[in-house]
Structures are given as C-alpha cells and as structure tokens.
Amino acid sequence: MLKEKYGALFSLIKKEFYSVWRDKKTRSVIFLPPILQLFIFSYAATLDIQNIKIGVLNRDNTEISREFIRQIKSSRYFTKIYNLKNENELKRAMDEEKIRVAVYINNDFTKKYKAKNNPDILIITDGRHTNASQIIGGYISEIASSFTLMGQKKKNSIIEFETKDRFNTNLNYHWFIVACLTGILPMTTVVLLSSLSLAREKEMGTFDELIVVPLKPVEIITGKVIIPLLFGILDGIIILILAILFFKIPYQGSFILYVLSLALFLLSVVGIGLFISSWAKTQQQAMLYVFIFMFPAIMLSGYTTPIENITPKALQYLTVLNPLRFFLVISKGIILKNMNLYYVSLNLIPIIIISIITLIGAGRAFRGKLE
Amino acid sequence: MRDDILLSVKNLNKKFFDTEVIKDISFTLKKGQKAALIGPDGSGKTTLLRLISGLMLSDNACKNKDDKSILIDNLSPNTDLLKIKKIIGYMPQTFGLYEDLTVEENLKLYAGLKNVKKEEQNELFETLLNFSGLTNFKDRISGALSGGMKQKLGLSCTLLSRPKLLLLDEPSVGVDPVSRRDLIQITDKLSNENNIGIIWATSYLDEAKFFDKAILLKEGKKIYDGTPNNAKKVMEGLVFHVNPKNQDKRELLDLIVKNEKGISDAIIEGDKIRVVFENKEAIKFFKYEKEEIEPIFEDFVMCALGGRNPAFYTTTIKPKTNPIDIPYIEANGLSKIYKTKNGEFKAADNITFKVSRGEIFGLLGPNGAGKSTTFKMLIGLIKSSGGNSKIMGFDIKENPLEAKKNFGYMAQKFSLFGNLSVRQNIDFFRGVYSIKENKKEEIQKIIEGMELDRYLDKNASSLPLGFKQRLALLCATIHNPPVLFLDEPTSGVDPISRREFWMRINELTKHKTTVLITTHFMDEAQFCDRIALVYKGKILITDTPDNLKNSVKSEKLKNPTMEDAFIEIIKKAN
Numbered sequence: 001m002l003k004e005k006y007g008a009l010f011s012l013i014k015k016e017f018y019s020v021w022r023d024k025k026t027r028s029v030i031f032l033p034p035i036l037q038l039f040i041f042s043y044a045a046t047l048d049i050q051n052i053k054i055g056v057l058n059r060d061n062t063e064i065s066r067e068f069i070r071q072i073k074s075s076r077y078f079t080k081i082y083n084l085k086n087e088n089e090l091k092r093a094m095d096e097e098k099i100r101v102a103v104y105i106n107n108d109f110t111k112k113y114k115a116k117n118n119p120d121i122l123i124i125t126d127g128r129h130t131n132a133s134q135i136i137g138g139y140i141s142e143i144a145s146s147f148t149l150m151g152q153k154k155k156n157s158i159i160e161f162e163t164k165d166r167f168n169t170n171l172n173y174h175w176f177i178v179a180c181l182t183g184i185l186p187m188t189t190v191v192l193l194s195s196l197s198l199a200r201e202k203e204m205g206t207f208d209e210l211i212v213v214p215l216k217p218v219e220i221i222t223g224k225v226i227i228p229l230l231f232g233i234l235d236g237i238i239i240l241i242l243a244i245l246f247f248k249i250p251y252q253g254s255f256i257l258y259v260l261s262l263a264l265f266l267l268s269v270v271g272i273g274l275f276i277s278s279w280a281k282t283q284q285q286a287m288l289y290v291f292i293f294m295f296p297a298i299m300l301s302g303y304t305t306p307i308e309n310i311t312p313k314a315l316q317y318l319t320v321l322n323p324l325r326f327f328l329v330i331s332k333g334i335i336l337k338n339m340n341l342y343y344v345s346l347n348l349i350p351i352i353i354i355s356i357i358t359l360i361g362a363g364r365a366f367r368g369k370l371e
Numbered sequence: 372m373r374d375d376i377l378l379s380v381k382n383l384n385k386k387f388f389d390t391e392v393i394k395d396i397s398f399t400l401k402k403g404q405k406a407a408l409i410g411p412d413g414s415g416k417t418t419l420l421r422l423i424s425g426l427m428l429s430d431n432a433c434k435n436k437d438d439k440s441i442l443i444d445n446l447s448p449n450t451d452l453l454k455i456k457k458i459i460g461y462m463p464q465t466f467g468l469y470e471d472l473t474v475e476e477n478l479k480l481y482a483g484l485k486n487v488k489k490e491e492q493n494e495l496f497e498t499l500l501n502f503s504g505l506t507n508f509k510d511r512i513s514g515a516l517s518g519g520m521k522q523k524l525g526l527s528c529t530l531l532s533r534p535k536l537l538l539l540d541e542p543s544v545g546v547d548p549v550s551r552r553d554l555i556q557i558t559d560k561l562s563n564e565n566n567i568g569i570i571w572a573t574s575y576l577d578e579a580k581f582f583d584k585a586i587l588l589k590e591g592k593k594i595y596d597g598t599p600n601n602a603k604k605v606m607e608g609l610v611f612h613v614n615p616k617n618q619d620k621r622e623l624l625d626l627i628v629k630n631e632k633g634i635s636d637a638i639i640e641g642d643k644i645r646v647v648f649e650n651k652e653a654i655k656f657f658k659y660e661k662e663e664i665e666p667i668f669e670d671f672v673m674c675a676l677g678g679r680n681p682a683f684y685t686t687t688i689k690p691k692t693n694p695i696d697i698p699y700i701e702a703n704g705l706s707k708i709y710k711t712k713n714g715e716f717k718a719a720d721n722i723t724f725k726v727s728r729g730e731i732f733g734l735l736g737p738n739g740a741g742k743s744t745t746f747k748m749l750i751g752l753i754k755s756s757g758g759n760s761k762i763m764g765f766d767i768k769e770n771p772l773e774a775k776k777n778f779g780y781m782a783q784k785f786s787l788f789g790n791l792s793v794r795q796n797i798d799f800f801r802g803v804y805s806i807k808e809n810k811k812e813e814i815q816k817i818i819e820g821m822e823l824d825r826y827l828d829k830n831a832s833s834l835p836l837g838f839k840q841r842l843a844l845l846c847a848t849i850h851n852p853p854v855l856f857l858d859e860p861t862s863g864v865d866p867i868s869r870r871e872f873w874m875r876i877n878e879l880t881k882h883k884t885t886v887l888i889t890t891h892f893m894d895e896a897q898f899c900d901r902i903a904l905v906y907k908g909k910i911l912i913t914d915t916p917d918n919l920k921n922s923v924k925s926e927k928l929k930n931p932t933m934e935d936a937f938i939e940i941i942k943k944a945n
Contacts, residue, residue: 011802015788015795022830023790205786208752213803214775 008215012223019200020193020227029192030231031238034185038239042177042247049135052077055099057084060109068121068147072103077139094126101125101136119148167337178243179335180303182236183265183327187297190232190266191290194273197224198366199286221363225270232266233259243335253334257344261334264351265327271358278365301325323354377402377536377568378423379442384430385418392418393429394591402535403566405558407579407599409672410588411865412836416572417464419588420538423570424461425452443536460534464541466525470514474505474524477513481528499527503557517738519550526557536568537561543575544863547737547891548937555581574865576669577893577934585668587675594675599668606666606674608651612643613659620644621881623659628874631657636673636870639877640897641917647674669866669894676867697764698725699854699885700732700749704758707744718744720908721758726901728853729883731876733890733899735937741908742889743858749887750780750856762854776804778854783862785843789832793823793842796831797849804850814849821845837868844875848884855879857888861895873898893933904940911944 020026056069073081082099084090093099104122112119123140125133168175201207210220237259243249272293280286298304300315301324310316319325326347333339333347378400385393392415400406410416421427423441425448431438432449439447446455468477475496482492500506503523508516513524522542529537537558543551555578561567571582579585579599587595595602615623624644627637633653637646646661647670648654705722708715719741726732736742747753749760751767751774760767765774787796797814806814818824821841826834831842840860848855857876861869873895880886888899896902896916903913912919916933923931923939931939 007805008803011799014802015791015799018791018795019788022792204789205782205784206788208782209780209786211752212750212775212778212780213800214772215803216772 008213009219009223012210012215012219013226016197016223016227019197020231026193026196030189030235034189034235034239035242037185037188038178038181038242041181042174049132049139050077051079052101052136052139053080053082053099054078055082055084055090055093055102056105057087057090057102058105059107060105061107062110064110064113065105068105068109068144069103071143071147072140075139075143077136090124094124097126099126100129100132101140103140113148174247175249175336176332178239178247178249179332180328182239182243182335183262183324183331184298184301184303185239186232186236186262186266187269187324188294189235190228190269191273191276191293192287193228193231194224194270195277195280195286195290196283197228198274198277199280199283202280203282217363217367221274221359221366224274225267225359228270228273229263229266232269233263236262236266240335249335251335252338254338257341258331258334261327261330261344261348261351264348264355265323265330268323268351268355268358271355271362274362275358275365278362297322297324302328320350321354323351326351375401377404377444378570380423381440381442382431383419383422383440385415385422385427386430392591393422396588396591396593398586398593398596400536400568400570402568403562404584405562405569405571405582407582407585408570408572408588409574409576409579409585411574411676411867412863413590414588414865415591416588417540418591420461420540420570420572423448423536424459424538425449425455426461457532458535459538460529460532460536461538462525462529462540462542464544466522466528468513468521468525468528470512472513473510474500474513474516475509477524478528478531482531485532487531495531499530502560503527504553517550519546519554519738522546522550522554523557526554530561533565534567537570539569539571541572541574543573543578545738545859545891547740548893548934549737549941551575551578551891552934552938574863575892576672576866577667577932579668579672587672589676595671602668602671603666606647606670608663609648609654609674610664610666610670611646611648611654611661612640612664613646613661614643619881621877624877625881627659635677636670638870638873638894638898640894641915641920649674672866673870694728694883695763698761699728699730699763700724700726700887701761701764702745702749702758703760705745705748705755705760706757707741707748707753708756717908719748719755722905722910723758724903724910724913726885726887728885729880730901731880731886731888731899733888733896733902734905735890735896735902736905737941740906742905744908745905746856746858746887746889750778751775776850777852778856779847779850779852780856781843781847781858781860783859785839785860787831787839787843787846790830792828793831793834794827796842796846800846800849806850817845836864837871840864840868840872844872848879852884854885854887857886859889859891861890861892869895893937896933896937904937906941906944911940 020030054072056072058065058069069081072078082093084093084102090102090104094102102124104124106120106122109119109121121144123137125137127133198207201210240251240258244251273290276289276293277286280289300310300319300322302319303324307316307319307325310319329347330339330344333343376399380399381397383393383396384391396419408416408419418427422429423443428449429438429440431440436449438449441448443455444458448455469480472480478496478499479492482495487495500509503526505520505523505527508520513521516524526539526542539558542554546554558569558571559581562569571578582599584597585595585599585602586593613623613627620639620642624637624639627634627644627646633649633656635647635649637644639645645664646657647666648657702722702724705719706717707719708717722745724732734742734746744753748755749762749767751771754768762774763777765777767774788799791799797818801814818827823838823842823845826838831839834842861872864872869892876886876898888895890896899916901913901915902919904911904919914922919936919940920931920933923936928935928939
C-alpha cells in the first residue's frame with residue numbers, strides 16, 4: 001500500500017539521488033569544498049590579534065621607561081620591537097607597514113611617575129586596520145595601567161579584576177568558527193544542489209518530462225527537496241565529527257536536537273534554493289543568484305559581526321529574514337554550552353516560519369513557471 | 372589542374388585514434404558548382420568539411436607538409452592556411468551568433484573579425500541583408516529570431532569575407548520547409564551570380580534535387596558522386612506504389628516489411644505504400660498488385676545506404692485501455708495570448724480539432740507559427756489562455772493526473788536524464804507511471820527487441836543518437852498509453868534511423884495507438900492520416916495528405932509534392 005501510494009515519489013527521489021551521485025562533479029561539490037573550507041576557515045580566519053610588530057620611541061630613556069618597554073616585550077601579543085630614533089622614523093615605519101602600532105614615551109615620563117602624577121604615553125595605531133588597532137591599543141593600555149599601579153602600590157584602593165570566560169575558557173577562536181561553520185558550510189552545499197537541480201533540468205529539457213508524467217506538483221517539490229536536504233545533513237554531521245575529532249571541540253549538547261535543528265534550518269535553505277532555481281533559466285544564472293544570496297546571508301548572520309553592532313539599525317531588522325542568524329545561535333548553543341530545548345525552540349520557531357514561507361514561495365514560483 | 376576547378380580532394384584519409392572516419396575520399400568541385408553532401412550521422416560529413424576548411428589536418432598532411440590531397444584554388448590548407456581562410460566561408464552546425472546582439476551588431480562584429488574595411492561595411496551589409504531578407508529585422512536581437520532567420524544571419528556573416536568556396540554544415544536542421552526553400556534559393560542565387568562553389572551538408576534527402584551534384588557518404592566512404600538525376604535513373608523500374616484498397620494500409624505495410632524479401636524501403640505515402648526494391652530479381656517474388664512510379668533521389672539513397680535495419684520491429688507495446696467511443700485527443704478553441712509592449716500577441720488563436728482512436732495526426736507549420744505552443748498547451752506544458760484540451764476525455768487542466776496517465780510524450784532532442792544509466796531511466800518512468808512488477812519481463816523483452824540491452828548500464832547521454840531515440844520512445848510508451856505525443860521526434864536523426872522509428876510508430880498504430888506529431892520532414896507528413904497546417908496562430912486547413920497535395924495542383928505544378936503543398940498553402944494565406 002505504502003509502495004503504491006508513494007511509489008512514484010520514491011522513483012523521483014531515486015532519480016534525484018542518481019543525478020547528483022552519478023555526476024562526478026556534483027558529487028565532489030558535496031564533500032570536498034566543505035571539508036576544505038572547514039580547514040581553511042578555521043586556520044586562516046582568526047580574529048585574534050597576535051604577532052604584532054611594535055615601534056617604540058623612547059624620549060625618556062631611564063630605567064623605569066625601559067622597564068615599561070620590557071613589559072610590553074614580554075607580553076605574548078608582540079613579537080618584534082623596533083626602537084625608533086625620531087618622529088620621522090616613526091612615520092616612515094608606519095607608512096611602510098613595518099609596524100602596526102607605535103608607543104611614544106615623553107621625556108617627563110619618569111619624573112611624573114615618581115611624583116605619582118599620572119605619567120602619560122602616546123599610542124599611535126594604524127587606522128587603516130580599524131579593528132586590529134582598537135584591540136592593540138587595548139592591549140597596551142592594559143599593560144600600562146598595570147605598570148603604573150605596580151609603581152604606585154596603593155593596594156587598598158584598587159579594584160582587582162578576575163575575568164572568567166564561560167563556555168570557552170581559553171577564548172579559543174577555533175571553537176567559535178567551527179561551531180558557526182557547522183551551519184554555514186552545509187548551507188552552501190544545500191543552496192547549490194537545490195538551485196542547480198531544477199536549472200539543470202530546464203537546461204537539458206527534462207523539466208518538461210517531469211511535468212508530463214503523472215506526478216503532482218507537491219510530489220515534484222518534495223522530490224526536489226529531499227535529496228539536497230539529506231546531503232546537507234550528511235555534510236553537517238561530517239563537519240561536526242571533524243570538529244570533535246580534529247579540532248577537539250568539547251561537544252556539549254544533544255546530538256538528536258542538533259540534527260533536528262540542522263534539518264529544519266536546511267529545509268528553509270532548500271526553499272531558498274528552489275526559489276532561486278525557479279527563476280533561473282540556466283545553471284549559470286542559478287550560480288550567480290546563489291552568490292548574490294550567500295554573501296548577505298553570511299554577513300547578516302552574526303558570524304563576522306555581532307548583530308548588535310550592525311549599523312544602520314534597519315539592517316539589524318533585516319537579519320530576522322535570515323535563517324542562518326537563528327541557526328548560528330542554536331549551533332553555538334548546542335555545541336558549546338548544551339543549550340536546552342526551550343531556548344533551542346525559541347530560535348527554531350523563526351526558522352520554521354522561514355521554511356514555510358520559502359517552500360510555499362518556491363512551490364508558487366514553480367507552478368507559476370508551468371503557465 | 373583545370374582552370375575551372377575550385378576544389379579538388381584526392382585520396383583523403385583521417386583517423387581518430389584507431390577509427391577511420393574518412394576513408395580514401397576523392398572528388399572535385401567546379402567554380403560556381405553546388406554540391407549536396409549527404410550521409411547518416413557519423414558518416415564523416417562534418418569531418419570532411421573541417422578538413423577542407425583547414426580546421427583539421429588529414430593523416431597525410433600530418434606526415435607530409437607538402438601533401439596536396441586537398442587543393443582549393445591550387446592552394447593547400449596545410450601550407451597556405453591564411454590565404455585559404457580568405458577564400459572560404461565555413462558555417463558550422465551551430466553558428467556562433469551572439470544572441471544578445473542585434474542582427475546588425477552581429478554583422479558588424481563579424482565584419483571586424485574578418486577585416487572588412489569600415490567604408491565598405493555599410494554597402495556590404497545592405498546587400499547581404501537584402502539578400503537574406505533580413506533588412507526589416509536588422510535591429511532585432513538575434514536571439515529572438517526564428518531558427519530559419521538565425522541560419523540566414525549565420526550565412527550572411529559567413530559571406531562577409533566574400534568567399535569563393537562556401538562550406539555549410541547542416542544549415543537546414545530544425546528549419547521549417549518555407550525557410551529551407553528560402554535558404555536554398557539564397558545559396559542558389561549566390562553561386563549563380565558570384566560564381567561561388569558550395570558544399571551543403573544535409574540529412575534532408577529531398578534537398579539533393581536542388582543541387583548540381585550529390586556526394587553520398589557512408590561510414591567515411593564515398594559511395595556516390597554524381598548528379599541527383601543520374602541517381603534517380605539507376606532506380607528506374609524499381610519503385611512502385613501498392614494500393615491497399617480494402618486492407619488497412621498500416622497492416623499491409625507491416626506485412627510487406629516483415630514478410631517480403633529484397634525490399635530496401637517501404638513507406639506510407641498518403642493512401643498508398645511506396646515500395647522500393649533492391650533489384651529486378653526481387654520484384655518477381657513480390658505478391659501484391661503494384662504500379663510503377665517515378666523514382667526520387669531518396670529511393671536511391673535508401674538503397675545505397677543498405678536499406679532498412681532488418682531487426683527493428685520487435686516492439687510490442689500495445690495501448691492498454693479498451694476502445695471508447697470518444698475523440699482520443701480534443702482541442703476546443705485553444706488560445707494563447709501573450710501580453711507585449713504593443714498590446715497582445717496571439718501565439719495560438721482558437722485552435723480546434725479532434726483526433727479519433729488509431730489516427731496519426733500531424734501538426735505542421737513554419738517555425739513560430741504556433742504549432743509548438745499548441746502542442747504544449749495540449750499536454751499541459753503551457754497553460755492555455757482560453758479553450759480546453761482533452762485527452763481520452765480528461766481535461767488537462769481540470770484532471771491533469773488522469774490525462775497524463777493516458778498519454779506518452781517524446782520531446783524534441785529526446786530529453787532523457789543524461790547522467791542516469793539506461794536502466795535507471797527506464798526504472799524512473801516505470802516508477803512514476805506506477806507500473807506493476809509483473810510487467811518487468813515484458814519490458815525486458817522490449818529492451819532486447821530494441822537492442823538496448825547492451826547499453827543498460829551506460830549513461831543515457833553517451834548513447835548514439837538512434838539509440839537515444841529508441842530509449843526515448845520506450846520511456847514514452849512504457850505505460851502502454853492509448854495516445855502518444857511526438858514533438859519533432861526525428862529532428863537531426865539520419866534517414867535510416869528515421870525509417871526505423873516510423874516502422875515502430877506504424878507498429879503502435881497497428882494496435883490503434885493514437886498519435887499526434889509535429890515534424891519538418893515532408894515524407895513524415897505523408898505518413899499521417901490527417902494534417903493540420905498551422906500558420907500565424909491559426910489552423911489554415913485540416914485534411915489528408917493526398918487532398919492537400921491535390922488542392923494545389925495547377926498547370927505549373929502537375930505533380931505537387933507534400934512540400935509544394937505546404938509552401939503553396941502558406942503563400943495563399945499571405
């Protein structure tokens with residue numbers, strides 16, 4: 001009975017599977033790029049600022065100011081220190097990007113320090129690298145304040161800081177990236193597979209065959225959804241396994257909850273992919289549309305920039321259309337901190353709504369093309 | 372070498388790895404002479420043209436730089452390629468038009484590529500546009516031109532360099548009869564007025580009669596080189612009409628093909644069957660009443676190419692349903708209106724016809740006349756703006772699933788799933804039509820009958836064209852449909868495979884399958900019981916092939932062919 005009722009659909013799904021699997025190029029697109037990108041992204045795209053080259057122009061040149069420089073040198077962020085002789089040299093070193101940051105110590109540094117009269121130093125950073133400069137500036141101020149405090153020895157009035165970073169105690173940046181990639185990379189595969197599959201049929205003329213055989217539009221859409229979805233989930237699981245085995249991510253949450261959320265998230269992506277391909281006449285066009293979709297989807301997901309930091313604010317509102325935004329919360333949540341069902345479902349609801357909208361949209365666009 | 376000889380080919384050979392594609396071919400072409408190059412797929416037509424145009428080197432030319440197996444105006448492509456490029460024009464099968472540019476922009480682009488001087492360009496364009504009848508379309512985007520017009524533009528671009536020798540590779544594929552005739556007349560005028568030598572490769576055999584000589588290739592060998600008329604003479608006394616009288620013509624054709632010996636070709640021509648014998652001996656054993664008729668060039672070609680494939684009539688797909696007393700295909704006032712900038716465009720306007728059980732119904736018409744639109748509306752590929760289409764009584768819009776279960780569809784270019792194997796293709800269609808397991812054996816027999824069994828695990832895209840066609844037909848009829856829709860099912864297929872295909876269709880109709888077909892081949896139109904001629908979105912006339920031919924009989928046209936009828940009726944409508 002089951003076979004009689006769903007036999008046609010099953011044949012269609014089998015056909016979809018073969019047309020992906022038997023094509024060497026498509027097959028390799030599913031596995032190779034995601035794994036490659038996992039390694040490239042997690043090694044290359046680190047937001048940690050390290051190995052900084054710094055220039056020092058020391059007008060003071062006393063034991064105390066030299067001690068301050070030694071402190072900078074011994075911190076783990078700075079690898080190379082250039083001793084600069086004058087302002088010109090400083091300017092040139094910065095122009096040539098020999099140094100990222102320069103510290104200027106005036107000749108009254110020791111005097112003020114001894115007089116406990118708040119000695120000042122000038123930190124010059126390279127504004128071309130906005131983000132990095134801010135962070136480096138922060139590093140140096142931190143060293144400077146602890147240095148002055150040390151000299152002043154007013155222990156009783158000091159508030160002592162103790163920072164504890166939860167969920168990622170050592171602020172290991174890989175953890176953040178890999179947790180995000182478990183969403184981003186399967187999304188790439190799925191949007192490509194689903195958008196290319198219809199476009200390819202149109203190009204080859206086999207789309208007409210699908211319309212002429214006795215399949216309901218719902219069945220055609222279902223057939224087109226399932227295979228990209230399954231490959232996407234497979235991709236997600238492979239990446240997760242690599243993350244655990246290779247990147248040693250301390251996987252915290254429920255595996256079933258993770259796969260379920262991934263499936264729902266990818267369902268919304270398939271909807272977008274099918275929507276794209278119902279507009280594209282050729283595979284080339286579909287590819288182009290995929291790129292137009294992918295960049296904003298990643299930029300507005302909270303992966304590169306925290307959503308609260310996105311300006312203008314209108315763009316922040318736009319992110320609610322982006323299923324990736326919600327899935328990244330879930331994937332980071334489940335992987336790094338064992339987020340519970342309640343919080344996961346809070347983020348799943350918008351994903352489900354987006355899935356419904358995109359799938360209905362795809363279905364409509366698809367039926368529209370029949371007319 | 373004689374002065375009037377433009378091209379001489381002598382003992383030409385070409386091997387690709389171990390396969391010989393051109394075997395010892397020699398022929399000559401005089402200045403201003405037109406030759407038709409004819410042969411099935413893979414017979415070496417394109418390779419021969421590419422060798423002549425210098426795009427490829429022959430085996431001898433590879434070994435010996437001074438080889439003179441090809442001489443054009445006393446120049447050899449392997450030593451004087453640059454000079455030769457200036458005197459030949461080569462138009463490949465799909466000419467590289469820039470589809471986003473207008474007609475004129477395409478001409479300008481090619482003029483630039485061919486170093487035509489700026490000051491000469493405008494005059495030359497005007498002549499060429501006039502010549503090809505494209506003057507009124509010069510600002511149109513070339514992608515929006517019809518197939519025939521695209522070919523004319525391609526030809527114009529090729530002519531920009533004012534060649535002495537023109538090589539055209541299947542310029543008439545997919546072009547309707549009216550445009551084909553146009554294209555032939557254009558080239559005719561060219562060779563007469565400018566003394567241009569022309570080689571025109573084609574798989575439309577009926578085109579040969581317009582040429583000074585015909586060169587016939589088979590498996591890389593030249594098997595005929597002479598005038599089409601002489602070829603016809605060879606066949607005199609071997610071609611007959613058999614009148615089925617009270618017998619069903621399709622059953623009779625089946626009997627003749629299966630039981631009679633020494634027959635190289637047998638086809639339906641209107642009410643009669645045209646039978647071509649291999650030799651005089653064979654006629655003696657033929658037991659049906661017959662009447663001698665004048666042979667045509669096709670008869671010779673079929674005979675020379677070795678006639679029908681004897682193993683092709685083993686398909687036994689019969690329509691499953693019991694006969695019912697309604698029209699099997701019904702179009703009621705089908706219309707399709709597209710909104711354009713300047714109002715409306717009626718691609719199909721109130722198309723109405725009925726096709727009854729067992730009939731073969733042909734939709735004919737020039738490119739862009741609305742026959743594809745009609746065809747697509749009938750089976751639900753396009754939604755009609757008005758009217759309805761019924762298949763076995765099921766409305767395609769209201770009851771699409773039932774309607775779809777009752778017909779099979781074979782698309783142009785046999786759109787199969789290319790990277791699925793033959794078996795997987797068959798399984799897919801078996802699955803979507805929910806065919807029971809117990810039919811597997813029957814299907815297996817058909818697979819063997821079609822000789823598809825040795826390809827079962829090959830990708831469908833890698834099959835030879837003739838086999839793709841067989842697979843497409845098998846997939847389209849796997850559910851034993853009472854109705855079959857065929858959209859230019861033989862476009863680009865060689866004459867032998869086409870005959871074979873039609874014998875299969877004949878077998879299907881013997882079992883009362885109803886067939887609706889679109890085609891550009893006039894001999895296929897003759898196969899139909901009735902033909903509807905579509906022009907400018909309307910049906911001009913619906914009648915039997917014989918009546919259509921008779922309707923254009925005149926002093927000038929005493930014995931009109933199907934093509935004549937087609938062209939005359941369209942002319943009258945203008």
